[in-house]
Amino acid sequence: MDAKFGPDGALYMLDYAGGFFSLHANQKLIRIAYTGGEATPRASDAAWRTATPSQPRSIAFSSARAGGVAWEWNFGDGSAPSREANPTHTYPGYGTYQATLKVTYADGQVSTATITVTTGCAAPDGRDTVRLLDTDTGVANREVGGGCTVNDLIDDERNWSNHGQFVSHVAGVVNELRGAGVLDNKEAARLNSSAAQSPIGKIAGYxxxxxxxxxxxxxxxxxxxxxxxxxxxxxxxxxxxxxxxxxxxxxxxxxxxxxxxxxxxxxxxxxxxxxxxxxxxxxxxxxxxxxxxxxxxxxxxxxxxxxxxxxxxxxxxxxxxxxxxxxxxxxxxxxxxxxxxxxxxxxxxxxxxxxxxxxxxxxxxxxxxxxxxxxxxxxxxxxxxxxxxxxxxxxxxxxxxxxxxxxxxxxxxxxxxxxxx
Known part of the structure; x- marks a missing residue:
């Protein structure tokens, strides 16, 4: 015999009867489907996590534990819904949002759940100053919102394709934080200069x-x-x-x-x-x-x-x-x-x-x-x-x-x- 789950969630079993690669009157394909009532697992079993530590407003959602054959995610911030199984969504700000997931199962059952999502840094970088790998810039590592700090937003550990990409990344973060009043002009200039002088993008990251x-x-x-x-x-x-x-x-x-x-x-x-x-x-x-x-x-x-x-x-x-x-x-x-x-x-x-x-x-x-x-x-x-x-x-x-x-x-x-x- 051979068995495999199909895209509809049913288990398909192939009975060879007389043996593999043979012809026999009793050979057949058997479909086993669940008809036991309410869908299990449920939409409430879905999970989420921060997509990457340096993007604390980007949330990776997962329906792996919820199962199903079709999904509809509403993220709770007025944005368009997603029908991906495991979407990633960037929220406009730090805080708590109520996302909704509707899961359709192979037998037609539908399960809906509200999932509370919090953007921010659950484990913020608490070092006193901003670091670019081993370089201490001397700039104060201030809070930026959502429990995050400047160090959390600067991704100095990634394996960047080249040095210029990292410098551009730092410039983008610096401009955002300067506009928000987190950094003054002198601190912004120091971070941009430190990024340009750093080896990041030229050496291996984490x-x-x-x-x-x-x-x-x-x-x-x-x-x-x-x-x-x-x-x-x-x-x-x-x-x-x-x-x-x-x-x-x-x-x-x-x-x-x-x-x-x-x-x-x-x-x-x-x-x-x-x-x-x-x-x-x-x-x-x-x-x-x-x-x-x-x-x-x-x-x-x-x-x-x-x-x-x-x-x-x-x-x-x-x-x-x-x-x-x-x-x-x-x-x-x-x-x-x-x-x-x-x-x-x-x-x-x-x-x-x-x-x-x-x-x-x-x-x-x-x-x-x-x-x-x-x-x-x-x-x-x-x-x-x-x-x-x-x-x-x-x-x-x-x-x-x-x-x-x-x-x-x-x-x-x-x-x-x-x-x-």
Whole structure:
């Protein structure tokens, strides 16, 4: 037999009867259609997200969870409706809108739902000044509306086709913000000049590893135990542990890894998590790992997560005033940081976190401020007995991952991206 869903939503089954590529009196095509009442899923299962971080008024809608064979979107701002399955719409301003979706299903059923959409920046760039990649322009990073800042509107991370495109992009943003009174003439000139002098468009930009969609999450693998769950707002939230969600598609040599995180633990609990870097493929069978290597030690023999712990480095995330003594920015068990060095922010607030690795030099940046630097030179012992020393962690490339630590250590991540250096 063979089976396939048709464009009408019905399941078509081909019964070969006497065998494949044969003629038989009992061969037939069977159509199976749903006639069980109200359509499921429903229009209310549709989703939306900000299309790109630098265009916070552009919303990407998705009917994937709602299903159906025909759609009609009314965006709630007086614009023309769309009959695309997954349209992108740019709203005229920041704020809340009531969009309406009407879905028609294969059996003729129609489901309609109102979807509340908010334009703006759910996780704004909170750095003090406007940055163009590694260049600090010195211009104040002011709010522009919708919770967004100037940094949010300037897309310095994209892989621009050429330098001129980026310069034109900055000029457009600057003109809009100068007209709105966010920038004065001197600041506008400085940003335009900085864009012209920057290498952006001539060098590699950032590449998204996780952009809030299920499609981007498909390239990640969960090392037992625990999990990360994709939320409707495009974040992933940890659950259980100890485990690790790691990007399995590529290894990275010298790189800058940037992401946003926030601690969503309840009560007085603080999230314990981290970013793993430069570890070998944890799926490699034990008998194929080099004898005496980090992957043949202790728990790394049987646990993929411990391959990252023993072979790479964990860049700690923990802002609690008590409990774990190694705070955010620590190179776990090799270079501890105190609370006064961690750049602590209130729970529930989004943080920009960058891990930069060049050769064996690590730079940890939180919200635009360098909070730690570390040289992974041979001869350094772990503070935890039994852990491999830095001698066994001398990799020139490796994989990256995110730690889920335990049931109460709840943390959310979003906008994970990487740039080769």
């Amino acid at each position: 590449r998204s590893l996780f952009d809030g969609t299920a499609a981007s999450l498909a390239d990640w693998r969960q090392a037992p135990s625990g999990s990360f769950t994709l939320q409707r707002d495009g974040t992933i939230r940890s659950s259980g542990g100890l485990g690790m969600l790691w990007y399995a598609k590529d290894e990275f040599a010298d790189f800058s890894l940037r992401l946003k995180f926030r601690d969503v633990s309840a009560g007085t609990t603080y999230a314990n998590s981290g970013v793993f870097t430069r570890f070998p493929d944890p799926r490699t069978p034990l008998d194929q790992r080099p004898a005496g290597s980090c992957g043949t030690v202790g728990s790394a023999r049987t646990s993929q997560a411990w391959v990252a712990i023993y072979c790479g480095h964990e860049i700690q995330i923990y802002d609690g005033p008590t409990g774990e003594s190694q705070k955010t920015g620590s190179i776990y068990n090799f270079d501890p940081q105190g609370l006064d060095q961690a750049g602590v922010t209130p729970k529930g607030q989004w943080n920009d976190y960058e891990v930069r690795v060049v050769g064996q030099h690590y730079t940890i940046i939180r919200n635009g401020v360098v909070i730690n630097e570390f040289d992974n030179t041979p001869g350094k012992a772990s503070s935890r007995a039994g852990d491999p020393p830095t001698d066994l962690r001398q990799f020139l490339s490796g994989f990256v991952g995110l730690q889920n630590h335990g049931t109460n250590d709840l943390i959310e991540f979003r906008d994970v991206r990487v740039r080769s250096l």
